[in-house]
């Protein structure tokens with residue numbers, strides 16, 4: 001088996017907590033809990049889940065913008081926190097972050113030339129003609145006209161601004177792009193263009209993508225494998241085709257049944273109890289149990305580990321289908337033409 005480029009073990013991030021309130025420990029928000037994940041070189045791993053499930057917190061830790069409370073991220077076998085401390089620029093040359101909101105992620109007072117020149121200068125040491133050549137290449141590679149380089153961000157549409165954000169990330173010549181909801185702020189037709197561009201760039205520059213979105217249909221379009229997050233944990237992961245054909249977690253089945261239309265509405269789970277558990281007081285068992293049509297008493301008490309499905313022969317392979325459910329569903333799911341009701345979950 002080839003070594004993973006990113007190897008994430010028991011990654012946990014808790015916000016706040018630690019202090020004592022009236023003699024008792026103040027609880028923290030458990031944004032990411034015990035996440036194990038491997039990202040293989042050259043793949044696109046999609047991470048999907050509804051708002052607040054911890055996707056951005058996970059993404060920020062992967063690019064060194066946030067520190068784990070516990071657990072480890074190995075990048076090419078090296079501890080990412082050690083890399084951050086030793087040389088943040090070295091890490092930035094390898095992993096880049098693409099933000100959700102393209103316009104607000106670009107400095108409104110800087111021309112595009114300066115926005116792109118900053119990483120070329122600081123991360124690649126370019127000046128003079130080499131800088132000019134690279135600036136022109138970057139504009140070309142994301143299909144922006146050369147004269148746009150003198151404009152300010154507010155002079156661009158959302159799709160154009162996101163292409164600038166992608167060009168800025170590519171300026172560092174990274175191996176990995178962590179794309180945090182990169183098309184969520186865009187119209188559906190523009191989303192398709194940006195997704196096409198990302199696919200082309202990945203092939204052209206041999207990139208590895210971590211693609212984060214709440215929109216299952218977008219993640220399906222671009223990912224080789226998908227990890228589904230719920231309440232800070234990975235609850236299922238599988239190759240894209242397998243996940244859509246035979247989703248095993250009842251939450252994943254609900255997501256797929258509720259989001260049948262590519263580019264359709266965002267994922268809104270529609271089971272009886274639509275509330276996520278209180279992040280300050282997570283339940284001892286499966287966090288989805290209160291919403292799950294198949295939950296039994298044991299699910300509310302016992303936390304299900306993320307385990308390979310028995311039918312997988314090579315349990316340790318990265319493309320193994322894994323699920324965190326004591327009573328996983330079996331068999332294919334028929335995708336409904338309309339958003340589902342709880343009764344349609346099989």
Ligand SMILES: Nc1ncnc2c1ncn2[C@@H]1O[C@H](COP(=O)(O)OP(=O)(O)OP(=O)(O)O)[C@@H](O)[C@H]1O
Nearest residue numbers: 015029030031050051052053054055056057058279
């Ligand atoms: N800096 C912070 N301080 C306190 N709590 C935080 C902080 N950042 C995130 N959280 C909490 O951690 C949990 C996960 O947030 P996160 O932004 O990672 O989720 P998400 O899946 O990316 O959601 P969204 O798509 O809405 O951004 C939420 O309960 C959130 O309120």
